Amino acid sequence: MQQRQIGPFSVSAIGLGCMNLSHAYGTPISMEQGERLLLAALDAGVTLFDTAALYGFGTNETLVGRVLKPHRQKITLASKGGMAGVQFSDGMKRVIDGRPEALRRNCEDSLRRLQTEVIDLYYLHRWDKAVPIEDSVGALSDLVKAGKLRAIGLSEVSAATLRRAHAVHPIAAVQTEYSLWTRNPEIAVLDACRELGTAFVAFSPVARGFLCNSPLDLVALDAKDIRRSMPRFEPANYAANLGLIPAYLALAREAGCTPAQLALAWLLHQESYIVPIPGTTNVDHLTDDLGASGVTLAPDLLTRLDGLINQKTVHGARYGAQSSGEVDTESF
Ligand SMILES: NC(=O)c1ccc[n+]([C@@H]2O[C@H](COP(=O)([O-])OP(=O)(O)OC[C@H]3O[C@@H](n4cnc5c(N)ncnc54)[C@H](OP(=O)(O)O)[C@@H]3O)[C@@H](O)[C@H]2O)c1
Numbered sequence: 001m002q003q004r005q006i007g008p009f010s011v012s013a014i015g016l017g018c019m020n021l022s023h024a025y026g027t028p029i030s031m032e033q034g035e036r037l038l039l040a041a042l043d044a045g046v047t048l049f050d051t052a053a054l055y056g057f058g059t060n061e062t063l064v065g066r067v068l069k070p071h072r073q074k075i076t077l078a079s080k081g082g083m084a085g086v087q088f089s090d091g092m093k094r095v096i097d098g099r100p101e102a103l104r105r106n107c108e109d110s111l112r113r114l115q116t117e118v119i120d121l122y123y124l125h126r127w128d129k130a131v132p133i134e135d136s137v138g139a140l141s142d143l144v145k146a147g148k149l150r151a152i153g154l155s156e157v158s159a160a161t162l163r164r165a166h167a168v169h170p171i172a173a174v175q176t177e178y179s180l181w182t183r184n185p186e187i188a189v190l191d192a193c194r195e196l197g198t199a200f201v202a203f204s205p206v207a208r209g210f211l212c213n214s215p216l217d218l219v220a221l222d223a224k225d226i227r228r229s230m231p232r233f234e235p236a237n238y239a240a241n242l243g244l245i246p247a248y249l250a251l252a253r254e255a256g257c258t259p260a261q262l263a264l265a266w267l268l269h270q271e272s273y274i275v276p277i278p279g280t281t282n283v284d285h286l287t288d289d290l291g292a293s294g295v296t297l298a299p300d301l302l303t304r305l306d307g308l309i310n311q312k313t314v315h316g317a318r319y320g321a322q323s324s325g326e327v328d329t330e331s332f
Contacts, residue, residue, distance in 0.1 A: 001045040002268070002293045004275050006199040007151040007172025009076040009120060013268060013293050015048030016041045016286075017203060017279030018064050022056025025208065026222045029281045031063060038067045040283045042075070044290050050078045050175075050201070050277045051114075052125055053106050057085030057092050058113055065114035076120045078173075078201075080155060081106030082136065083125035096326060098128030100139030107143050123153035123175055127328050133157075133165050141169035153201070156327040159188035162198065171198050176329055178202035178274070180211060180266055180309040181232070181241075182318050187330040190271060202267050205276035206289070208233075211263035211309075213249060215242060229320045237316030244309055251305055257295045260285070264292030266305055 002013035021034040029037075038049070051064045061079060068075060081103050085092040103124070110119060122143070124136050143149045151172035154165055165171050174193055178185045178200070185200065193200045206212050208227055216227070218235055227233040232241060252262040260278070267276045278289045297305070311332040317324065324331075 011048035015277040017277040020279035022060035052080035053084040061113035078121040080123040080125035098131040098136040159192035173199040175201040213259040231316035240315040261292040265295035
């Protein structure tokens with residue numbers, strides 16, 4: 001497996017997004033299946049594991065912490081705070097809260113659930129627009145000084161917010177959605193990362209399964225599947241987007257790789273400081289995804305791929321109104 005650098009950490013060029021083991025797509029899998037997947041990733045050479053306080057409202061960190069504890073020294077453990085589950089009278093709800101006291105609380109909860117004394121990379125999951133970014137990053141910086149975090153990241157921020165944050169404390173990584181069908185980071189964030197020496201961690205890199213040639217039965221999607229709220233997965237848009245797939249599959253055949261590998265290899269070819277973190281619940285899919293590390297794409301094929309699937313050829317926005325309002329990235 002190729003290695004890439006995130007701040008002080010040398011990590012596998014493809015990391016594992018662990019969210020899917022607890023929520024997001026379809027029915028959650030059992031703890032045993034989750035454990036099997038995490039250990040298979042470790043065996044295959046994955047050293048970057050990505051979780052968050054939000055995922056499964058803490059259950060994801062608990063799973064990751066329990067399974068990876070014996071391997072803690074061999075991995076780079078990344079988690080996120082500033083967007084977590086809060087108990088209300090009518091149940092748990094997701095709340096964005098970037099106040100210093102909330103971040104300190106989130107960090108303590110994450111450390112306990114992850115069964116570790118220090119988290120390698122801790123992201124502000126969303127910028128809380130009611131709190132100056134300097135205050136949130138200042139609180140995370142204090143947690144670095146206190147030895148509870150090793151490095152700081154931001155998720156879904158604009159280049160301007162990244163620069164303001166970086167002036168307070170070096171930002172080791174920005175984690176934002178990036179794939180053939182979501183190009184927003186190309187507007188300004190990738191350039192800012194290059195200039196500041198910040199790694200870019202690409203989430204949803206296989207387009208939430210769209211680029212894996214496993215077409216969905218939208219009617220049968222689980223009631224809690226987050227794709228239900230995403231315009232690109234609305235029936236008319238999804239049908240139009242599927243129209244791009246035959247030509248995409250032809251390019252994968254030409255490259256001698258699978259569709260998921262084509263999506264991930266495309267990302268690895270964009271910049272040397274990009275680290276994709278696909279998520280999967282399935283060991284065969286994991287093996288497939290990690291195979292992208294060895295795929296080389298010719299310049300001419302990259303150009304045709306770029307032209308085939310991009311923000312102009314895809315139908316529907318990536319997020320619905322609520323999630324769009326919560327992010328800070330520049331968008332086409
Ligand atoms: N910072 C943020 O705000 C944020 C937001 C979203 C996600 N993330 C992180 O990014 C990670 C990845 O993003 P994501 O899970 O949203 O999207 P993704 O990795 O683009 O797609 C995941 C989906 O693709 C399927 N899949 C993956 N590899 C496959 C393969 N080789 N063949 C067939 N299907 C495949 C998975 O199904 P199977 O389970 O069946 O393989 C799953 O439904 C998350 O786990 C999380 O850690 C961060």
